[in-house]
Amino acid sequence: MSATSQIGTRTSTGGVRRASALGPGLAVLFVALALVGFLSVTLGSRAIGVSEVLHALVNFDSDGPISSTVTLEMRVPRTLLGILVGAALGVAGAILQGVTRNPLADAGILGINSGAAAFVVFAITVLGVRGIGVYVWFAFAGAIAALALVYAVASLGREGATPVKLALAGAAVTAGLVSVTSGIVMTNVDALNELRFWQVGSLAGRYTPILTGVAPFLLLGLAASLGFGRAINGLALGEDVARGLGQNVVRTRAAAFAVVAVLAGAATAACGPIVFVGLVVPHLARFICGPDYRWILPYSMLLAPIVLLLADVLGRVVAAPDELQVGVVLGLMGAPAFIAIVRYGRLSEV
């Protein structure tokens, strides 16, 4: 009881002091995102002048010179996809970390990546499907199936899906699926080749069809997620406290997981597993706005696409005329960030 009130006062005083700064902060982030988005349209592995980009955007003629094609058919959908996927991963990571009270929670830990990979391999080897445009839906289905299985196993029993059971079930499902997937892939060179490139998240090569395919799911999930702040605040204090506050813990958790499944599933399906954004950005958001999820969620939603797009632009510029996949860039950036979180973050408090 005393612990609860302590935390309560801490949040509320922090909240009072910060709320005035956090609102405008969101506006600043929004402008920053717009700027980064503009960077992402103007910079790339092909040098295109700003005037040409503007010309393409104004005339909207994708059949014209190649600079117009690249701008309109490649960079604009890529940027939009990056914004949506980044936002989805950031929010999904924040929700998971709050709901499971696990600072290292990430969609990958709950088996989403291995489920998606298993379905992709199935599509390639059994159904002979080739090309990202088709297997994006298998990946989506696999991600959701894996998460559903993890959640179902973890929520058997009296106390429901506790953080530890979720993590363990996720690890078990991942280990099993990875064994089977890699066993199949070893005997099928084509599948190995498709899989190992899919396995590194990337925004390249996904254009308007994939964007329009996953956008409805991502937008819906993002809209739904914003209503969860208050409920997660309760859960993050511990189940007993949440229950004491009059929450239906089981229902909240199930709803939160459904949202995460849609967000992370669609994002993973579209771009392959991109792990670090969902892990690192919520910590960044928490660092800025304190423990209140009503702020953490929108901050994650704006910070994550900024991080993702910056990493993507970096990968496009440094290796021209080649490109580094955004997953590789994030991997290089994410390793130190990960160590910093664990070392200096508030791990001990979770």
Next chain:
Amino acid sequence: MQKWRPVLAVAALSVALGTLTACGNDTGTGDTAAAAASGPWSFTDGSGQVVKADKKPTRIIAHAGEAAALLSFGIKPVGVYADEPVKTDPNLKNLDLAGIEILGEEWGKIDVEKAAALRPDLIVGDWWPAEKAHSGMEEGVDEKSKKLADLAPVVGVAQGKSIVALAEGYEDLAESLGADVNSPQIAANKKRFEQAVETFKAATASKPGLTVAAMSPSTEKVYVANPEYAPELLDLQTWGLKVINPASPDPAFPYWENLSWENADTYQPDLILFDGRSFTPTANAEWGTKQPTWFKIKAAKAGAAVSWPAFWLHTYADFATELDKLTQAVKAADPNVGN
């Protein structure tokens, strides 16, 4: 129990023989007295070592493409091992393998026990100079697979700068193994190949301005092959085809230059040699719809794309067939499409 015993006894004999010849090799080729005594069959392996045996080997186990090469000269191996299922292996999928034991259909895994039961007296696998190993016994394979080399001496032609040299190497090997390479049926393949080369040369000579690039599109990038590391492309270059050498191949993996899709139009050949491993008659059009910049390669837009037999050819017949397709494409190509 009784059944396999004599079989194994002979297998063991060949093991002993294998170690004997290995010892002979160790003493070096300078020891002419020993070399003369060691028997009537010998072959210079791709590694430069001379492998000798008392009698001509007849029970041969060969790696996929090498087996195809031997078969084309009428030498039938007793067993083959491949890196993928023999139904999909480009060298084996059209061959009649009846009566040949399949010893492996996955890279790194060879059933050496089964191989021992075949009592091989020769193993045939390409020699890879960069890895200093024969096919199937490279670094990273199952430790057990490497024991294949204990059953019998291993020989192979070095993978290098030319498919013609590779095919000729296997012709020499087959001849040393008793193939009648001049018999009309077998020689026909070579004749057909030589003819194919002549018509190909004529076709390229008639279009001196024609340039080609060997490309392999993928979801995230376009790969442009570096002929330096593709023996069949080097052959095509010697026969007058202007295969573009990419300007900056990936330093870590110089087989290719990687182009982001934004830069897909970097090279403007008149004809695209499209990676045969993913080529289908509709592939070019499909990439045009999938990637906004594929048709910014003018040759792609004009539909000037032909399958390129990437990294597998071993026989005159296969090369002749592929060469004829290329000749057709060269004849049909418009040398003014690209830049």
Next chain:
Amino acid sequence: MTTTTTSDLRSATSGTAAALRANRRRRAGRSILVTCALTVAVAALFVFTMMVGSFRIGAGEVIASVLHLSDNPSVDFVVRGLRLPTAAAALTVGLALGASGTIFQQVLRNPLASPDFVGITSGAGLAAAAGIVLLQAGGLVVSGLALGGAILAALAMYLLAWRDGVTGYRFILIGIGVAAFFEGLIGYVLSRAQLFEARQAMHWLIGSVGQASTTELLLLTGALVVLLPVAVLLQRPLGALDLGDDTARTLGARAELSRAGLLGTAVVLVALAVSVAGPIAFVALVAGPIANRLLGPAARGVLPAALVGAGLLLTADLVAVHLLPTPLPTGVVTGAVGAPYLLWLLATTNRQGAGG
């Protein structure tokens, strides 16, 4: 878990000395019996794996050939040349995984705290894959890297999760996070590879007892000969650890030191096992619990768990190589069988309300 420890505590404090002694003698008897039975079973499996294959060879001939009692070159080639290395790898890797798994579980007092779950095997996997792909390494270098990776991962876990001792679920949560992080990096490493190296790395990452080379095998065998007795000796006085951290702490710093020593032993064993056969899933996790079930309540032993591990791996390899239509790496079988087992375990402990 908590219920057993508290009941242990209660019986330990309330029982008379005589009852304790009788109880201990009874347990020791059962423990010896079970250990002997397991030894016989593992030895039988060990010989049996060398009997089957393309040729069936009699048990007598196998034993004679292995012990160099007979001189039949054909049998020797098949038995000593082809089958013995694989069988020996399965045996030693299984022993090492079983021992290290149960040590982790006992010291951390958590049935799910096996090295394959807390990121140590993934650390080894990452180092090895990076070596294969980025340094074009092979053979002993890959093993060395795997060893280094496992030790680094263990050290990292120790530093990250150390807070008044490495206990409880916090350690596991962090471990699973670290493991997932490494898996992500492995994915990136693989995509940087050419197809050939990717295949080699993949082959290594699934884990197979068939890939062991003689030098690595000898190294692991030597380590087992030294470390297994050390582990048994260190573990014996630590029965008190089961009583919980507070009780153990009152026993002083000696216990803390023994725990660290035990964990160190376990890390070296698992690292060497991974370097021989790659990261084979689930054997380390289940060997301990199975051994405990055989031994009866509250009895713990490193040796029986090691033997169970060896038995499991020998069986898995038999299934992977001989019973399946196409031979598969051992790790595929342990993974495909182990994952549903673990899920079932989670589901049933949940129903009893004892999980988490």
